Amino acid sequence: MSRYPLVGIFWQYPLGGIFFGYPPGGIMITFSAQTPAQLGAVLRGYRRARGLTQDQLATRLGLTQKAISHAETYPDRLGVDRLFQILAGLNVEFVLRDRTPQKTQSEW
16 A cells, blocks of 8 residues: 555655655656756666666665665766666666657647
8 A cells, every 4th residue: 555645546755845646556658857856867767667676676776775765866877878777677668759849829
């Protein structure tokens, strides 16, 4: 049982003051990160959504809890190989795509 509330069909997880939804049962959701801080929040969110502590994920990957904390807090200092190691431990893939053009205020 998650310590976060079930709202509709989504568990709600706080990320930097923002809540993101993760459905129980593992339905795929895509999250976008455009800044290092957002990447750290997404990594933290996936870890929490899987019910893992930093220590549990670290043990799974042969890392220290401090390494996971550092990756979530300072993702701008994270090496690509370490990022892919953590993503694999979370069973998450890395996808690149063109940015969606932002609408101008007149298009609202």
